[in-house]
Amino acid sequence: MGTSYKRKAAYVTIGAAVVLLFRSIYGFYYVPKSLRHLPCVGYRELAYSIMKREDAATRARSVLGQAIKEKNGAFVAKFPMEWTVFLTSPRTIQAVLLKSDKFPKTYDMFHALGESSPFVKFLGIKNVGFSNGDDWKRQRKVMNPAFQRSVPVEMFGKLMQKGILAIEKQGYEVRALDFFERITLDSIGIFLFSFDFGSLDNPNSVWSLTYDTIRRGIKNPALTVFPQLDCLLKYVTPGRRHLDQCVTKLNNLLMEVAKEKRRQVQSPSDKLIPDSEKDLLTLILEAELRGDGSASDEELRGNLALFFLAGHETTASAMCFCLYNLAMNKDIQEKARKEVLEVLGDEPVDVRPDIQDLKQFRYMDMILHENLRRFGPAAMLLPRKSEEDFVADGILIPKNTPVVIDLNTMHHNPQVWKDPEIFDPERFAPGGEYEANGEKMAWLPFSSGSRVCIGKSFSMAEQRVFLSMLLKKYEWDFPDDSIHRDGIKMENFENNAPESLSFRFHPRY
Numbered sequence: 001m002g003t004s005y006k007r008k009a010a011y012v013t014i015g016a017a018v019v020l021l022f023r024s025i026y027g028f029y030y031v032p033k034s035l036r037h038l039p040c041v042g043y044r045e046l047a048y049s050i051m052k053r054e055d056a057a058t059r060a061r062s063v064l065g066q067a068i069k070e071k072n073g074a075f076v077a078k079f080p081m082e083w084t085v086f087l088t089s090p091r092t093i094q095a096v097l098l099k100s101d102k103f104p105k106t107y108d109m110f111h112a113l114g115e116s117s118p119f120v121k122f123l124g125i126k127n128v129g130f131s132n133g134d135d136w137k138r139q140r141k142v143m144n145p146a147f148q149r150s151v152p153v154e155m156f157g158k159l160m161q162k163g164i165l166a167i168e169k170q171g172y173e174v175r176a177l178d179f180f181e182r183i184t185l186d187s188i189g190i191f192l193f194s195f196d197f198g199s200l201d202n203p204n205s206v207w208s209l210t211y212d213t214i215r216r217g218i219k220n221p222a223l224t225v226f227p228q229l230d231c232l233l234k235y236v237t238p239g240r241r242h243l244d245q246c247v248t249k250l251n252n253l254l255m256e257v258a259k260e261k262r263r264q265v266q267s268p269s270d271k272l273i274p275d276s277e278k279d280l281l282t283l284i285l286e287a288e289l290r291g292d293g294s295a296s297d298e299e300l301r302g303n304l305a306l307f308f309l310a311g312h313e314t315t316a317s318a319m320c321f322c323l324y325n326l327a328m329n330k331d332i333q334e335k336a337r338k339e340v341l342e343v344l345g346d347e348p349v350d351v352r353p354d355i356q357d358l359k360q361f362r363y364m365d366m367i368l369h370e371n372l373r374r375f376g377p378a379a380m381l382l383p384r385k386s387e388e389d390f391v392a393d394g395i396l397i398p399k400n401t402p403v404v405i406d407l408n409t410m411h412h413n414p415q416v417w418k419d420p421e422i423f424d425p426e427r428f429a430p431g432g433e434y435e436a437n438g439e440k441m442a443w444l445p446f447s448s449g450s451r452v453c454i455g456k457s458f459s460m461a462e463q464r465v466f467l468s469m470l471l472k473k474y475e476w477d478f479p480d481d482s483i484h485r486d487g488i489k490m491e492n493f494e495n496n497a498p499e500s501l502s503f504r505f506h507p508r509y
């Protein structure tokens, strides 16, 4: 009797497990009724493309090619965890971005990762990039004035002079991502809280190594596809424990900096320092003292972490791709150099451009725009969720549906851009393709609307300074053994520049 009871119980358990398994597999193929009006892209294809580290352009052509032709570029996919609407056309995207209060960012990913994940521990969920509603408004208000003051063009120029020395030291053959990540990390540290990581001078400095461990550790593609894995990883991978230690160490430093700055701005000596010499954190805290918004110490710490992550790799990657595009297109490199020499002169000395010089680099701006279209570092915006039924350019997005604005697919959507794979700065010339097609939202590497990137002017100025100084000083091409000579070989799914991309610089003086 006892044995047959046990056997029955075992059958029931196995049966239940099989049903649950089938239900969860079926869940990946069964599109909810409310979303069946949109074409569906399979989970397997999308996950495979990401795990294979396929770049966004290839994905737009292969996996998404048919789906984005149909309903104004909108499609659905169960990805990463829920059925989500992906938008890839300027008008549907515009409709959503202009109503950002109806599409708050979701916390589903953070919940899936769990509070103990290094990603959540480092960035928190209360920073300006992740929060919504009044929490977001309060923080953004306190930051806006600090970001709106003039950008630190002189500091960028001084860092590139150091960069030029570093290129010489490395024998003129340079691993681009490593170089630009170091220079942009030093730049963001000085800009944020007058902290020199010194990574250009010393790549092994303690803080740059600590930060490097964190940013690499939290960008694991497997966690994008299966965020729930994180709670297992901490028990099985030794590197994960080191990562936790690094997060704690840098968090403590950032918290200490936030508290110390708060003490400084309240002291009388702060009033003696001119605004132009103050770092961003000081300006934020002063705005708070004036009553323009507020941020707690933990929010400040999370924001500093976010600024590092959002503000250094993005620009570094954009610069690498820019140099790549100019190495592939020598005529465009030469035309850009001609413009730079007209503004900065052709004497055999390094010149640091000032803000007036930057305004004259019109052709360079077209290059930077096209580069960000072709290889925008933010492949997608963070997921949002619709608060009510919403119609975006004729496409119904039902209430409570996760929505992803897929920037890179839009930038490579042949319905939006002619021959999207071709690098052609003339698209952004007056009267060129971009102006002529009248779709303002077809170019959105920094997003748009109230949640537009707060560091856009900072990054664009930084790119103009770095590129102009490099164009004046060097011509560049690929080393003979480069694997990128016949087209870029991407190494990651986020559209970041490949680590193996190197350039050979030829000094002009």
Ligand code: HEM
Binding pocket: 128, 129, 130, 140, 306, 307, 310, 311, 312, 314, 315, 318, 376, 377, 378, 380, 381, 382, 383, 444, 445, 446, 447, 450, 451, 452, 453, 454, 455, 456, 458, 459
């Ligand atoms: C090429 C360089 C950059 C690109 C392509 C870029 C792109 C973006 C994009 C697309 C967003 C919108 C994200 C979303 O809504 O889901 C964003 C937001 C943000 N970016 Fe950037 N970014 C760049 C540089 C920077 C820099 C230099 C900083 C800081 C110094 C920065 C700080 C931020 C912050 C704080 C937000 C959140 C703004 C908010 O939600 O109010 N970014 N960025």
